[in-house]
Amino acid sequence: MNELLPVFEWQQHVIAPWTTGLKSTLWIVLMGFFVATACGLLGNYLILRRMALVGDAISHSVLAGIGVAVVLALQLDTVTLFIAALAAGMVTTLIIEIIHRYTRVKQDAAIGIAFTSLFALGVILVSIKSGKVHIDTECVLYGEVALVPLENFKLSLTPALAGVIDKLPMSEVYLRGNELVMAPDVVRMGFVALAVALLIWVFYKELLVSSFDPALAFSLGINATFVHYALMALLSVVVVSAFESVGAILVVAMLILPGATAHLLSVRLPVILALTVLHAALGTLLGFHLATWLNCSIAGAFVVAGMALFLLAWLLSPHDGLLAQWHRRRNLKLEPPEEISRTPRARN
């Protein structure tokens, strides 16, 4: 097991990245934070609308969009990727609706069929062309935040090599294949996160009403269908932006974990949104250090850290946590029952 778990050294794994490796550390952590924030905030609305796995579906089928772009030998710049992702997201939503509306196949199976087919298509398209274009299936799928391609040489950010990276000016640090510069990537992601936060703030009540009570939304003149498609479109854009750092597959975790954790800690939506951002920050930080210690996939480490936070919240949440419930059950036997009548929770 020695090989599996390297020794944890405080100096090397916690302090050094923030001193000697500061520049690259900062970029990586910021990127992770922005991705988690954008996904987490948006993901809250997926959770509220009971569409958590639609996020999973869209993030897989975005690959098909990219595959088409690759096959058409398009330049893989930001705009093309956004458009490809948007198109893929809309196509997925459409296919799900068509299958589920015109046949007796239910929505869950329709989602499964739609995204797996598109995903398979994407992988096939990318594989066909992968000899000819520098898109690495692995990279696109589960990302590698700190890939530094010097020719085809893949490094990961072990402490020993951090020094090497640091000596290169950030502008010359390239991600493999796409020829996209890392610093602008982070900045772009930052803009996306900001845009998501802004949109949520501006359209707060429209999102709230259409998620809570579509009939009321209609009677207030809010078009719930439009909100749905707009959310899907935003989701596609966020997903494709997050691709390069955490990859398609792990975006799902970023969509759900922060929001779910926040839901365990509060019953007020504004607080939940704030806690989501907090989770994004903490998870990214802890995850980064986990990755430097274990020398494994950084994106995966982000998620593992996020999951650890979720488990903590599940256990320790003051009102709803497992410990609190156990404590209440113990006390229930000693005290008379309370007056407040609770409505039985409807199990969907």
Add this chain to the structure above:
Amino acid sequence: MRHLPFIAGFCLLAAAMPAWADRIGDISETSVIEQAKRFFSFRDPSVRYALIGSILLGISCGLMGGFIVVRKMALFGDTLSHAVLPGVALGFLWNMEKDPVAIFIGATLAGLLGGAMVALIRQTTRLKEDTALGIVLASFFAVGICLLTRIQKMPGNKGGLDEFLFGSAASIGRSDIILMAVVTGLAVLLVGLFYKELLVTSFDAAFARAAGFPVNIINYALTLLLAFSVVVALRAVGVVLVSAMLITPAAAAYLLTDRMHRLLGLAALFGLISGVMGAFISFLTTNIPTGPLMVMAATMVFALAFFFGPRHGVLMRWWRQKSRSARVQRENTLKAVYHVLEAREFDGEGVSLRELAERRRETLDEARAQSDALCKHHMATLHDDGDAIHLTPEGWQRACEIVRNHRLWELYLTNEAHIAPDHVHEDAEIIEHVLGEETVRELERALNHATRDPHGRAIPGLADLTSGSTPFGPPETVTGYASR
């Protein structure tokens, strides 16, 4: 007969596959037929294993998929297939090599743990089913990725990450096949033995519980079997796409049959076919992983069922709709002929096309087209050089029926449902075409065999409809039950 479009489409698809494979992949110089022979002749051991493996996984995924689809557990299947990844990694670590048994055990344990965690989250928090599934899916998968990337960096590592993610049928070895065969056999056996238990708990768990079935145990068993299928398919299809092999063939079967046992059979068949097609094309090309190909094959089968399924297929329904509209058109024409005749108190047999066109407010050409359609269906004949139309006995019967239905319904709506007389016409225009004979009897009884509709026109009665041979006798016989 009505399955013909589906089967035809399917054969076309199967024949076309190699041609597509030719265009998308790098195929060696030997012709496709040669390759096919080599593939299916079982001579090449690795090819043999790939083929057998695809068959086995198709069957087991199809079978379990049938239950998943009817229980609306499709997304649970997806979660399970992602949740096994850490188990795969740990199983690999056990011996530092790809020992199928260790991987199998690890994957199954991880899958069961994931399933348990989903249930636990649902029971102890306010989070809903889809959120719980997403949490487990993403977290477990991330842990798996972490472990796998870690393993890749360890010295002496033999793993290929792509293989686990997207599958590679070529890497299936002898011991893998044995394991797959055992697991598939077990699944088939258990489903066969406990068919009725699985059926009743899938359909109505509350009822099953009340009837004394151990519903929880059966659910756990199903989850276990599901985990087995996932692991069986893992090697060939890869972690990400296993759920497709579970859902898509079964969904296609769901569209084609209304009986559970046939659904399971069809699902297994489609799974098998997709698996083999995928493996075959992967064999023909060199750079495309097997998993996506199998999934695309399954999707094509689903698409065929979606469009051409005899009962629920979209194209078939459209075609049925069209023929229904055509029938309604013909009946409306018959009705118009009746009205024209009635207007002149049934004096004379023929109705000129011009009168018909006027009555229906359409052009002469349209009227001609309508009467041609009637002739084709033996409801009318053309006279006077094609300018006049005469109804055959069948045509006359149907015309009377339609008019009767219309007027009865109008009367019913007005008298019994108290709907204003000027509102009932439009309804009756639709209803007249769908009333069955049973319902008509009931209506006649409910209305005391009335002879006049709300507008005072006669309702053709039984006498007119059974008079058959000479529809045009003296006027009295054509005015309802007046002769009774």
Add this chain to the structure above:
Amino acid sequence: MSVNATKTVEPPPLEFHDLTVAYHKRPVLWGIDLEIPKGQLVGIIGPNGAGKSTLIKAAMGLLPLNSGWVKVFGEPIGKNLKRVGYVPQRESVDWDFPVSVMDVVLMGRYGHLGLMRRPSKKDRNIARDCLEKVKMLPYANRQISNLSGGQQQRVFLARALAQESDIYFMDEPFAGVDAATESAIVTILHELKAKGKTLLVVHHDLPTAKEYFDSLLLLNMRMVAYGPTEEVFKYDLLQSTYGGRLTILSEVAEAVREKS
């Protein structure tokens, strides 16, 4: 007797004309013709599956119409949404949603705000008043799952009040509600009526229907009767409504669904 040219006669709050509505292609309502004048408290009664909720939803524009039309104050409902308030059935909502009682009532004000505006102090005051009226003000900050059935219903009512509409549609507001809440709701309904509002309420209980409403609409897939309660609450009409004599309608509806 000169006609005062400046005085316009307002169209009736609600008009149905030959309304036929299908649910999953199965006709549920046939040829409903109805005009409801201002300031009426109308109860809709009928057996299960009679189409009562369907009528309300069709009036709100939530369901497509097979034929006929609905007019609210003389216009199609899309144009007059602001004047319509809706109290849905309690099951239609996820009670675990992270909103407080006050948040829900504030939603009623959204129709009066523009696309990106926030509720103002005035809106909050109105919301508070409505909560006070239904006696739920102490619960303003509570999350909605911690409420009993009657309390939830009152929150919905407060939200509808906050909409300040002229016509209210309510779907079984008395279902599963305790006695205190029931009388509170009835009081509010009468207050609204006194202010000239028009109320269309789906009700499930016959005896109380006679007490609560001025007019009744007897519905069983088609309109059996409509009029003042004393005139309509008669044995033979009720028998028509609740008795199963119109099975033919159901059969034919089924035939339409199958063949189309």
